[in-house]
Amino acid sequence: MRRQNWLLAAAVIALAVLPLLTVATGPGGAAVFGGSDDHAGQLVAAIRPDYQRWIKPLWQPPSAEVESLLFAVQAALGTGTLAYCLGYWRGRRRAQADHAARD
């Protein structure tokens, strides 16, 4: 199980790193690894050049820095929650095992 977990983690990292190595960077490093939703936006503009976004987001992060902060917060909250649960169950299982051993 432990070996399988290391292999799984390595495969995920390889899948994320390989595109960075194999996909050629555009001239002057232009417009690569942008969001696929931006590409979809461009495609909408190509299909219906007259389409106007009829509503803008209520609030937008003022800069890319602030946006990256919020994404980091999101990831941290998620990881924290998951790790808390795992730790809680692990501790409880251990406590049960100790209790059973003492009886």
Next chain:
Amino acid sequence: MHIMEGYLPVTHAIGWTAASLPFLVWGVKKLKDRLRDDPEARLLIAAGGGFTFVLSALKLPSVTGSCSHPTGIGFGTVLFGPAIMSVVGCVVLLFQALLLAHGGLTTLGANCFSMAIAGGYSAWAIWRLGGAVRLPPGLTIFLAAALSDLVTYCVTSVQLALAFPDPVGGVAASTVKFLGVFAVTQVPLAISEGLLTVLVMNLLRSHAGEIVAGFAPALKGAAR
């Protein structure tokens, strides 16, 4: 990547919201029942929500030269079913729409339908089907997570194609174009999501084992 704010015409935005609502109402009812009958499930649902939160914050580079993120829906679906997971998924989408300007409020119904509902129920169908034909649990979890991730982005492509049919080829040609943007990018990410889901499920099994299997029937099969 979800449909951005304002990128669905009003009628489509209302239509997808209406399509999602019954699933969410059903999900909230199931969630309430579950928490009443089984307060221990609170942590399990938190773990499923946490996983979705992390995965949808991970914008990963893909072979197409653009970035997208996994959905994390398969994990929670396998643990406590698609009805409750659809509510959890919707909460994550709402967070991203309000605080990150990612997705949007008018497109929330459509995004909820593609990720939380189509993604969740397809993961559930694959999980059950894999169990029925006795595939190994690890492989079944991988397939459920990876394919539900792909299903999400295929549904997104169809949603956009319905709103923006190609002037020549109509909805079908437009679907192919949007699939070219979303689905191809998503293939390696879906594989990553499948692998990560198996990894976290392994951790859950080795650290929580029988405790969690008690209230996540899906884990009983996997916990051998």
